[in-house]
Amino acid sequence: MTPDFSAPRRQTVTLFRRDPLLLDCGQPVNDVQLAYHTYGQPREDATLVLHALTGDSAVHKWWPDFLGAGKPLDPTRDYVVCANVLGGCAGSTGPAGLPQIGGQDAPLTLRDLARAGRALLDHLGVKRVRIVGASMGGMLAYAWLLECPDLVERAVIIGAPARHSPWAIGLNTAARSAIRAAPGGEGLKVARQLAVLSYRSPESLAATQSGARVPGTPAITSYLHHQGEKLAARFCERSYLALTGAMDAFQPTDAELRSVHVPVLAVGISSDMLYPAAEVRAHAALLPRSEYWELQSIHGHDAFLMDAGELPERVAAFLQG
Template identity: 70%
Template sequence: MTPDRPVPAESASFDYDYSESPMVQAAAVRSQVSFAHVKLFRDQPLLLDCGLAVSDIQVNYHTYGRPADEAVLVLHALTGDSAVHAWWPDFLGVGRPLDPSREFIVCGNVLGGCNGSSGPEDLPEGAALTLRDMARAGRALMEHLGVRRVKVVGCSMGGMLAYAWLLENPDMVQKAVIVAAPARHSPWAVGLNTAARSAIALAPGGEGLKVARQIAMLSYRSPESLAQRQPHRVGGEQPVVAYLQHHGEKLAARFSEASYLAITQAMDAFQPTDRELRALRMPVLAVGISSDLLYTAREVRDSVTTLPYGEYWELHSPHGHDAFLMDPGHLPRVVADFLHGP
């Protein structure tokens, strides 16, 4: 699959339509959205990979569209949540890749998160979460909703979690789209997370989390993107300084240090073997981003081409890792054609 053209579809292209105004689209989504929470593993506990068992796990989730036994499961990024309409509006709506008028769409806040789902403080002392644990908890949510088969769409950390879903729940997954994520962390990504966790350890209570976010934000952008959005000034404080401080303050106000530590550790520890990946038999599309410094296009491509039925497409953008949010270009059509094609 060449990186400079959309994935071909054998059937007619999905009718991806921006003609509706944002207000009309937002109203259409609101009319089909549901927010709820559920307690899972009440009768039988979830056995974590660390060997501990946990019961009464709470999961907060959003659904879009009418319940059905097949669904599109969206997996959010590291500091994201289940409100897809808030963080991915380009993809959710009538005539868009995630279309509530034609499919049942579900997104749950991950186990270990801090947006209503059970977090690290709710787990037994010494419990260490893995992405595979999160995938097994996600399966329990889908079974609670009566879903038997899913198409998975995961972005960034959610893309790595999508690989965990493929490994843990292969009988349930029809196909998967993995956006801006490799199958396992490189030394570069582990190093960035280690620096972020060190900042939190040295300055608990919020200050360290602010620094961790600043480190992460630099990895989410490219030098060209920062030069465009936060241009250099002669004299005075540089705009990038205020930009990083703003994002640090913003995350510290809404996110948990414990969740940040637990989820980044789970990402670093997720290291599936090539043999495991070669055993996967479902179609998978991975999307790399040409300017991504966190997860380079090459490592995203190398991960998916290990799969027997893996395809690759590359989004060309100057905006780095977060281009799938900031500058999606043809990505919505590519994702739609893959999800709804044969």
């Protein structure tokens, strides 16, 4: 029977068995596990999807508007790969499997994550990639462009700046403070509530969370408690600390961005409060071969997931060159 390459396949591989991955903090790491999904028939060129902060490699579950026959990520035509990032908690090596420095988890960088991802592509026999990344995945795409310029053919960066602003760092600092003040899950719930507010806009919440679903409790209150509970049930607070810290520390210079010479489509979101569209556009303008397009939506940063509009068509056209 011919294998059904269009079906999602989740696998795990152990990398850096002999030669270690040298983290930017100076610590070597052997036996790094990466869990990943592939879609489509294996080949030497692939489309690499980079997931968001609390996302995972199961693209078919969280991005159905983008993955499927006739869509931007088409397994009948392309080889699509998405890995759970190093430092996460969805099957890849997390903070517990990394060195300690002074009794603390060794800090990770987005460049570390990109180097681990490159080792996975080497394992899969992939020699060229088109990258699609949104939110944290978009920032990670910038790291790939700087760390692996020989590998990347073109990139789509959705709802992400090249580096965090004081506003974004401040939000993450407050979230990490909540986790450290109330370890064991309660702080992570508060961190998620803070994040969800930054992922939406006042107009979005007015349209979707007005009134009360439970008598005496505003709908937005119930919604935020629900979101906090959901994340605490599936995510690791050490991963949240590690990945937000890696995002905050990623601060490429203008000169580094000007050194990127592959085509890039940068997508801003008109109502994004976390990463304002003007910020996304300004960073993309530093790339010599970039184009910018703006998704019009009231739903803030999360619009790429919940109100994609023309985004799939724009991305498909760009990926096809």
